[in-house]
Amino acid sequence: MIDKKKLIRGLSFAAYFVAVFSLFLLLLFPFDRVKAKLESEVRLRTPYELSIARISPRFFNTFVLSDVVVSDKSNKVLFESTSVRSTVSLFGLLRKLLVLDLKAKAYNGEILVRTQQGPGKNFLLIDANGLDIGSYTLFKNLGLKLTGKLGGNIEMNNDAGKGKLLLKGLTSRELKIKGFAIPDLDFDQCWLEADLKGDRLTIKKMDLEGKELTIKCMGDIVLRERGSMNITVKLKPSVRLAQEQAGILSLLKNKDADGFYQFSLGGTLSEPMPRF
Numbered sequence: 001m002i003d004k005k006k007l008i009r010g011l012s013f014a015a016y017f018v019a020v021f022s023l024f025l026l027l028l029f030p031f032d033r034v035k036a037k038l039e040s041e042v043r044l045r046t047p048y049e050l051s052i053a054r055i056s057p058r059f060f061n062t063f064v065l066s067d068v069v070v071s072d073k074s075n076k077v078l079f080e081s082t083s084v085r086s087t088v089s090l091f092g093l094l095r096k097l098l099v100l101d102l103k104a105k106a107y108n109g110e111i112l113v114r115t116q117q118g119p120g121k122n123f124l125l126i127d128a129n130g131l132d133i134g135s136y137t138l139f140k141n142l143g144l145k146l147t148g149k150l151g152g153n154i155e156m157n158n159d160a161g162k163g164k165l166l167l168k169g170l171t172s173r174e175l176k177i178k179g180f181a182i183p184d185l186d187f188d189q190c191w192l193e194a195d196l197k198g199d200r201l202t203i204k205k206m207d208l209e210g211k212e213l214t215i216k217c218m219g220d221i222v223l224r225e226r227g228s229m230n231i232t233v234k235l236k237p238s239v240r241l242a243q244e245q246a247g248i249l250s251l252l253k254n255k256d257a258d259g260f261y262q263f264s265l266g267g268t269l270s271e272p273m274p275r276f
Helices: 004-028 031-045 090-094 137-141 239-244
Strands: 048-059 062-072 077-088 098-106 109-118 121-132 145-157 160-173 175-177 180-182 185-197 200-209 213-222 229-237 261-267 272-275
Touching: 031 048, 077 137, 109 145, 145 185, 229 239
Parallel strands: none
Antiparallel strands: 048 062, 062 077, 077 098, 098 109, 109 121, 121 145, 145 160, 160 185, 175 180, 185 200, 200 213, 213 229, 229 261, 261 272
């Protein structure tokens, strides 16, 4: 017959050992070496640079990365966050599958990232909520005066993916394209729906709706260094804007029964060419 007292005492010692071992593992874990390894791997395997101020434990499989900055090789900041909470799935590791969840506070909003990587498996999900594009460093450095709140999600499975993005309250001020001044624009909401297959991005729907101007776009973009584009653009200005921009609109010959002017955008990503 099992002695209950001895069994309880044995289980207590085992639980105590596991708790102490886990505590010392968290306290003595070489987080500085892990930080250096992460930064080195990103530098070697991608065209980007990763900088992390420090890594702090929160639980056995949960860590907080402080002051995270992602930039390109010319030190142009692409993403930054004061705090990124990361959680690694232990059950995924047992199945030889890396399952990592990231939650970041950025640009007055939140970004959730979930990735799964393993043999024949490469999954990525990005979900954004309430991102303030006016505070995005890259836009500021480019001199773009934009405001608006961005939300939506992007899902990738190996080399295929899809995304839906919603931008509310988009405004642009003092915008110039190839030296031409663009009128100040205000859009109540902007909706983008696109699919990705390999290096080809297909814009299924891109609608920008405002009181003065409505824009609709659809087409394909090849995402390479000299990638081509073939996009159909439709514009519908208000009566006031049409009178104010009569000189520009006179270049657009195609106008349908709904009042949309139409032209196409070709060329390459670096040198787009409008075709009227």
